[in-house]
Amino acid sequence: QSAATSELYQSFGEQAGLLALSTDLVDRVSSDPRIAGFFEKTNRAALAKQLADQFCQLLGGPCRYAGVDMKTVHQEMGISKADFHALVEDLQAAMAARHIPFSVQNQLLARLAPMHRDIIETP
Numbered sequence: 001q002s003a004a005t006s007e008l009y010q011s012f013g014e015q016a017g018l019l020a021l022s023t024d025l026v027d028r029v030s031s032d033p034r035i036a037g038f039f040e041k042t043n044r045a046a047l048a049k050q051l052a053d054q055f056c057q058l059l060g061g062p063c064r065y066a067g068v069d070m071k072t073v074h075q076e077m078g079i080s081k082a083d084f085h086a087l088v089e090d091l092q093a094a095m096a097a098r099h100i101p102f103s104v105q106n107q108l109l110a111r112l113a114p115m116h117r118d119i120i121e122t123p
């Protein structure tokens, strides 16, 4: 874990900041008419916790994501490119609401972007 990476984790407000961010993200996707349907049966608090751990790990923090791998968890949901982009927009809005600097936002987005291969199933 490099110093630069853990600085990135700090700029997201560490574990508490990431849990607040992911809780807001889950609220936003659950009320976004484009994709809310996917989350109808979801335990929101549990999903927020998993996302916070995943983001923490990706940002070089001390957490380890212990959930299911991205391909397995999203398979057969039929997630499209547009659905994926809707979630990314909701994440950008959640980060902006927390006044996370644009350059810092982009660091998280860049680490999430490669996951699209495991998540998107339909064009």
Ligand code: HEM
Pocket: 035, 038, 039, 041, 042, 043, 047, 050, 051, 054, 066, 067, 068, 069, 073, 074, 077, 079, 083, 084, 085, 087, 112, 113, 115, 116, 119
């Ligand atoms: C970079 C993008 C994404 C990331 C990092 C991500 C991450 C995750 C994580 C960590 C979980 C929890 C897995 C577990 O509990 O073990 C999850 C579950 C889920 N994701 Fe995603 N996801 C992404 C994109 C999407 C998109 C685009 C959709 C739909 C529009 C979606 C819908 C769901 C649903 C419905 C669940 C299951 C929640 C439940 O257990 O009911 N995800 N995702």
